[in-house]
Amino acid sequence: MPCISSRPITLRNFISRLRDQAIETAEKEALQAWGTTAVDACLSTSSIPQLAWEAARLSEVLIPNGWIKLLRNLVNAIIVGSTDGTSLSPALLRSLAFMIRQREGQWSPESTEILGALFSSLKVRLEQADRLGGLVDRKYELVCVLGVVIDAMVDIGVSTISHEQLYKPLIALLDGFSHDRELHVAQAAAYTGQALRGIQDDDTVGKASLRGLLRAIDLAMTVSGAVSSVDPSKIWEAVKSGIDGASRLRDFTWDMFKKRTGKSWYTALRATSVLIRTRSWDELSNFIQQAECRANKDFLCGLYAQLDLISQLIPPDQIQRIYKSIPESKYDRVQAWRMHTVCAIKEQTTPPEQKLASTLKRTKTYDWSLRSCGWEDVGQDLSSDGSALLDDSYRKCMPAREYYTKNALLEFYTQDDDKRLQIQRLSGDRLPVDHCYINLNVVDSDQGDEVPLESLFDCREQGGRKIWPKKIFIEGQAGVGKTTLCKKVVHDFLYRNLWSDSFDWILWLPLRHLKGKHADSYSIKDLFHHEYFSQHQESALLEDTLDSIVAWNSARVLWLLDGLDEVSQDWDADSPMGRFLQTLLKQPQTIISSRPYSTKQLSVVKQDLKLRTVGFHAEQIEKYIRAKEIHPDPETADKIWEFIDEHSRIREIAQIPVQLDALCYTWKEPLGNSNTARTMTTIYQAICVELLRKDLWRREKRIDGRTLTEQQTEELSEFEVQLHMQEEINLLEALAFHGLLTNIIDFDAPFKSSSLPDFSRNTGPAKPRYTA
Incomplete structure (x- = not known):
């Protein structure tokens, strides 16, 4: 019997279930269909800005075609956002970066081509903003977008983009912007240009392993969302537990991460970003003092830009201690950053009447008109557990609904250690159904042909022609084992694949359970509620699913209608419940059990095979x-x-x-x-x-x-x-x-x-x- 599992409610559970190596094939197929339905819901132009994060999480387990489709739609949404002049959604961009980092080792030329379209669009918009002038904030945003995407590409080792058409023009453009008067624009351009150069660098083992660690840490932190305080030495544990494939990096520790930054100011800034995002101030101060590139002007400008982003979020005395750990520099641009950040801190504690005097002391060489973009710190926008998307898409995905409805039915049959399928003795003890035996003989046969249970639906000769029985009537006196027969059919269907090539569903109904039902419009869906799902939290959806299956795929459904004699005298054929009973008896595939004398209701239903239970042999x-x-x-x-x-x-x-x-x-x-x-x-x-x-x-x-x-x-x-x-x-x-x-x-x-x-x-x- 397949493992019984309820449907996952959150994205984390959904992804974990699909990644489980022990998952059975049927559930995996159901989850994949469900995931595709969910992504399709995200891909509509009206939904993707709101559901980008949920779609990115699902990309972890999408098949390649689905992943490419999602990547293309996310890129198109960003292109539109960078074209229409509106501010980009940080969550949209972060979702794209997350998707890219999930594709390590599976990157394709088609993926590079799609990102190339984004780069081309950004390049055009940057050139336009530069020509028009005065669009400093727009230029800064576009450079930051480019930087976030390239960071993700660096982390998974993408080493090829069009050299002549994209790489060289972008490098030239970014190098030019790195001398911009506005400090934020200049720093972002220098950082992004360095990241872009990293894509074309040779792929040494050391760099590859460091990229892998950066990728894993970024993914772990993105999944966990914004955090107030995290011990950096514990980040690795989150990486191992939350990221697929992270076992390849088990040899790395936080200390090794610090050592591997080396002289690369770009990599050092990636490290300080992690420390800042985790509010690890003491570790940050230590790292700054030990970094080999601590005197590099680009590192220092980038560090000041990162601190500018969070200067409003921590106490002034704490940020001042960090600034004291930063070495002084002879470079004008670094001095300008320091001056502006120090002034910004003073403004937090300076009375309003003194702020004008502080402003007059600022340098005239560089502009300070923007605030740093915090594309990484969008945990508050990525906090959704995805339950709303999963629930909505589940309702639209019939394969998934069928699978988990079948699981709910299996749970009904087998709960309490198969209690429902066991035989209760007079003592109150219960016996496995294996201790009872079913012997069936053909009624009205001179030879008294015995029919094995597993052969009930086999082809047989009848009246000079071959038939495949679909409607079978089984009679027997009280206590001879008619209900035991039904229990054994259900048991063997679940545990021994009885008739699995003919049926997908077994619906066992003790007909006496219909007693007392007098509703004028009692339906099969009502029956499913009362019989199988009344205690289930998703009863309405389960009933609706099973009702649809019976209506549209009835040939794969076998009804076990147990005890016709117990209700056949209760209702007239024209009464509401009498008509409902006839609906059940007319189902395409049925096994009906009854005492011999109660066959009145069968007069309108043709039986392909009539059998008699004859009790135990010696x-x-x-x-x-x-x-x-x-x-x-x-x-x-x-x-x-x-x-x-x-x-x-x-x-x-x-x-x-x-x-x-x-x-x-x-x-x-x-x-x-x-x-x-x-x-x-x-x-x-x-x-x-x-x-x-x-x-x-x-x-x-x-x-x-x-x-x-x-x-x-x-x-x-x-x-x-x-x-x-x-x-x-x-x-x-x-x-x-x-x-x-x-x-x-x-x-x-x-x-x-x-x-x-x-x-x-x-x-x-x-x-x-x-x-x-």
């Missing part, structure tokens, strides 16, 4: 008796079997499973002597007395003020047992007589609560009819 009776669950003591089992084998009347009783169980349950030595076993009546009387004897002890009857022990009840005579259980005997007789008059077989909970008290009051002690 070897099955013996096997049942010798089962350890029935009698652990082999000597007792031997005596029971000898007793049955020696008395033909007893063999007739033992063929019926419920009677065989009663015989085994109530077995006592005197039952086996020839005088006691003279007639069927005496056998039944002996069984009844032993059942009453066991109930006498269980009910803790008191005699002379003392509760009977099990040993004392065993020593009571037949007369004494009946004497102390007479009220119970009277009640059972009254119930049996009432059932005969009203055609009630199953005394359900409503009857017990409404009518049983009246029976109890009206029946009282009486003299036993049997004497010792």
Whole structure:
């Protein structure tokens, strides 16, 4: 039987489930279809800005075609955003970077071509902004967009973009912007240009491993969102637990990360970005003091730009301590950054009347008209768990709905360790269905052909032609195993793939459960709710799904309609419930069980095959008796079997499973002597007395003020047992007589609560009819 699992609710659970190596094929296919549906919902032009992050997370498990489609749509959305003059969504850009970093080792020329279109568009917009002049903020934003995308490409080792058409023109453009008067523009251009050069660098082992670590850390931090404080030494643990493929980097530690930055000011800025984003101020100060490139002007400008981004978020005394760890520089641009950042800090604590004086002290060489762009710190925009998107797309994805509806049905059948599919003995103990045997003979056959259960739907000769049975009627007397047959069909379908090539669904319905239903418009969907899903939190969706399956794929659904005799007399054919019953009987694939006399409702339904349950064969009776669950003591089992084998009347009783169980349950030595076993009546009387004897002890009857022990009840005579259980005997007789008059077989909970008290009051002690 497949593993039973409920559908994932969050994106994290969805992705984890799909990555699970132990996932069964059917669930994997359902999840992939569901993921495709979710991404399609994200790809509409109206939705992608709002759902970009959810789509990027799903890209982790998309098949290549779906990933390319999503990449193209994200890039197009950014291109539109950089063209229409509106401010870009940080979440949209960060989602694109996340997608790129997820594709390490799977990057394709088509992916590079798509990003090339973005680069071309950004290049054109940058040139336009530069020509028009005065669009400093626009120019800065476009450079930052380019930098975020190139960072991601560096991290996965993309080493080829069009050299003549993109690389050289972009490098020239960025080099020019790196001398811009506006400090933010100049720094962003220098940083992005250095990142772009990194794409064309040779791929050494050391650089590749460092890129991998940067990629993994960035992914882990993006998934976890904005954080207030993270121990950098713990980041690696988050990387290992949250990122697929991170095991390749297990040899790296935080200390090694610091050492591998070397003289590269670009890589050093990637490291300080991590420390700043995790609010690791002491580690940041230490790193600045130890970095080999700490005197490099580009590193220092980039560092000041990063601190400018968060200067408003931390106490001034903390930011001042960090600034003290930064070495002084002779370069004008670095001095300008320092002057402006120091002035900005002072303004946080300077009274308003003194701020004008502070402003007049600023340098005139460079402009400070912008705030730093914080594309990385968009955790607040990436906090959605994706549950809304998953829920909406799940409702639109029939393959996923079918899979998890089937799982809910499996859970219904198998909950509590298969309790519903087990056989309950008179003792209250439960037996696996394997301990019961199904023997079926063809009705009206001169040869009495026996039909194995697994062959019910096989092709057979009938009336000189071949048929494949679709509607099968099985009759049998009470207790012979009709319900056990249904349980075994469900059990073997789930655990042994019985008829799996013919059916996808088995719907077992004890028809007595329809009693008391009087609605004028009772439907199959109502049936699914009451029978299978009433306790499920997604009952409405499950019922709707199963109803659609029955309506559109009924040939793959087998109905087990158990106990037609229990309802066939209750409704007229023209009554609402009578019509509903006919709807069930007319389903394309059915197995209907009933006692032989209750076939009125079948008159309008053609049956392809009629069978009769015939109880246990002799070897099955013996096997049942010798089962350890029935009698652990082999000597007792031997005596029971000898007793049955020696008395033909007893063999007739033992063929019926419920009677065989009663015989085994109530077995006592005197039952086996020839005088006691003279007639069927005496056998039944002996069984009844032993059942009453066991109930006498269980009910803790008191005699002379003392509760009977099990040993004392065993020593009571037949007369004494009946004497102390007479009220119970009277009640059972009254119930049996009432059932005969009203055609009630199953005394359900409503009857017990409404009518049983009246029976109890009206029946009282009486003299036993049997004497010792």
